[in-house]
Amino acid sequence: MKNLAFLLGAILLMGFTGRCQSTASVAGPAAIETPAPQSQPNILLIFSDDAGYADFGFHGSKTMPTPNLDKLASEGVRFTQGYVSDPTCGPSRAGLITGKYQQRFGYTENNVPGYMSEVSAALGDEMGLPVEEKTMGDYLKAIGYRTGYFGKWHLGGADRFHPMKRGFDEFYGFRGGARSYFEYPNPPKWAMDQMERGFGVYEEPQQYLTDDLADETIRFIEKSEGQPFFAFLAFNAVHTPMEARPEDLAKFPHLDGNRKIVAAMTVALDRAVGKVLDHLEAEGLAENTIVIFTNDNGGPTDKNASSNYPLSGTKSNHLEGGIRVPFLMKWPGRVEAGSEYHQPIITLDLLPTFFAAGGGDMGQLTDLDGVNLLPFVQGDQSEAPHQQLFWKKQARAAVRMGDWKLIRFPDRPAELYNIAEDEREMNNVADQHPEKVREMYKLIFQWESTLERPRWMLKRKFENVDIDRMDAYRDQSQFFQEEREPADSGR
Numbered sequence: 001m002k003n004l005a006f007l008l009g010a011i012l013l014m015g016f017t018g019r020c021q022s023t024a025s026v027a028g029p030a031a032i033e034t035p036a037p038q039s040q041p042n043i044l045l046i047f048s049d050d051a052g053y054a055d056f057g058f059h060g061s062k063t064m065p066t067p068n069l070d071k072l073a074s075e076g077v078r079f080t081q082g083y084v085s086d087p088t089c090g091p092s093r094a095g096l097i098t099g100k101y102q103q104r105f106g107y108t109e110n111n112v113p114g115y116m117s118e119v120s121a122a123l124g125d126e127m128g129l130p131v132e133e134k135t136m137g138d139y140l141k142a143i144g145y146r147t148g149y150f151g152k153w154h155l156g157g158a159d160r161f162h163p164m165k166r167g168f169d170e171f172y173g174f175r176g177g178a179r180s181y182f183e184y185p186n187p188p189k190w191a192m193d194q195m196e197r198g199f200g201v202y203e204e205p206q207q208y209l210t211d212d213l214a215d216e217t218i219r220f221i222e223k224s225e226g227q228p229f230f231a232f233l234a235f236n237a238v239h240t241p242m243e244a245r246p247e248d249l250a251k252f253p254h255l256d257g258n259r260k261i262v263a264a265m266t267v268a269l270d271r272a273v274g275k276v277l278d279h280l281e282a283e284g285l286a287e288n289t290i291v292i293f294t295n296d297n298g299g300p301t302d303k304n305a306s307s308n309y310p311l312s313g314t315k316s317n318h319l320e321g322g323i324r325v326p327f328l329m330k331w332p333g334r335v336e337a338g339s340e341y342h343q344p345i346i347t348l349d350l351l352p353t354f355f356a357a358g359g360g361d362m363g364q365l366t367d368l369d370g371v372n373l374l375p376f377v378q379g380d381q382s383e384a385p386h387q388q389l390f391w392k393k394q395a396r397a398a399v400r401m402g403d404w405k406l407i408r409f410p411d412r413p414a415e416l417y418n419i420a421e422d423e424r425e426m427n428n429v430a431d432q433h434p435e436k437v438r439e440m441y442k443l444i445f446q447w448e449s450t451l452e453r454p455r456w457m458l459k460r461k462f463e464n465v466d467i468d469r470m471d472a473y474r475d476q477s478q479f480f481q482e483e484r485e486p487a488d489s490g491r
Contacts (some may be wrong), residue, residue: 052299052306066272082327099351128156137167151234214272
């Protein structure tokens with residue numbers, strides 16, 4: 001009726017003024033008032049750091065209140081067998097951002113200055129994602145997305161590895177692998193730990209960093225009006241150093257030590273996630289935004305008191321607690337709210353999933369190891385997304401094939417587990433299935449034959465450290481079982 005009244009008024013006006021205007025020209029202003037809706041979905045990828053598999057309400061934790069992430073889980077799909085491509089920070093991120101097993105381009109080891117072998121082919125700032133590898137930012141920018149990266153980069157310190165040279169329009173974060181959550185009073189030992197806005201403009205945060213990163217992501221979203229955005233929010237929480245706000249610590253008087261601190265850091269993480277998700281709702285963007293939440297590797301129990309229970313193991317090893325991570329996806333109207341997906345998937349799948357959702361030509365993705373997850377979670381394809389999944393760290397390696405998982409060790413015979421029956425990996429059945437062991441052992445070798453040699457290497461002693469950590473935290477029930485609701489099977 002409003003448009004009809006406007007049209008009649010315009011006709012009367014033409015009659016009084018004698019102007020000769022067409023109906024189409026009169027209708028023009030009404031069309032401008034109602035622009036066509038944005039066809040491509042926005043994409044928000046939220047990445048936590050070193051969080052324990054069990055340390056979320058949606059995974060049954062009674063210790064960690066995570067209402068915002070729990071709400072996200074209830075509004076989308078929870079992947080009960082979501083994996084990363086490596087149990088450490090840098091390689092895991094290299095796989096995620098390229099959609100490829102990072103060992104294919106030699107990004108095999110974590111890149112931590114001061115911990116590397118002196119005979120590495122690359123050291124310091126030169127340990128970065130090869131410039132010939134295309135990133136998630138490159139792919140999405142090419143199909144019209146405005147791209148921003150906020151938080152921990154850890155994919156190389158040299159300028160040529162900078163996020164804004166790797167497909168991202170905006171950056172606010174730090175190039176290294178860990179830093180303080182508070183302002184540094186003096187420049188840190190490693191330049192890569194400084195906060196950076198854009199390229200080469202260094203400024204320290206004026207509030208707790210987890211909150212700061214959420215605010216910067218919101219500013220980026222506000223500036224993206226009219227253009228689809230891809231925001232990669234890469235929190236350093238809950239990675240060391242163990243630092244929390246006093247008011248968050250006060251919420252856990254019954255805890256002490258690092259367990260108290262990691263709980264407070266998790267509260268801050270959930271609060272920051274909630275701020276960004278609430279902004280999407282307030283601005284009417286939530287219905288057309290894909291939101292992913294996941295983590296870079298299993299929790300390092302000995303470093304930050306994170307819990308991976310009921311899974312065995314920790315960060316840096318190939319037990320489930322090192323490579324299986326929390327994994328949520330929300331896309332209103334496209335992904336069923338409150339659903340679960342039980343087939344194994346991996347963070348390599350995110351790049352092709354985002355590219356497909358954004359309308360990209362999937363024929364261009366000819367060299368990726370990830371797959372588009374949408375047909376699987378939407379029920380169009382019933383088979384498993386992957387026939388096998390692989391992991392490798394020096395002599396250590398693992399392969400997942402269906403429900404079977406083989407782990408190859410440097411200091412003991414290979415072990416075989418049926419994850420469907422024994423997700424805690426307590427019952428090694430290698431002796432009962434020697435043919436399966438041989439088959440899967442050869443699968444690992446065949447896959448390894450397609451990989452590049454490492455571009456850099458940690459000092460050899462850290463292999464022993466990783467094995468010792470695995471053995472010490474193989475059975476996490478002795479540490480954390482009392483903190484959980486009755487555990488489901490994760491399947």
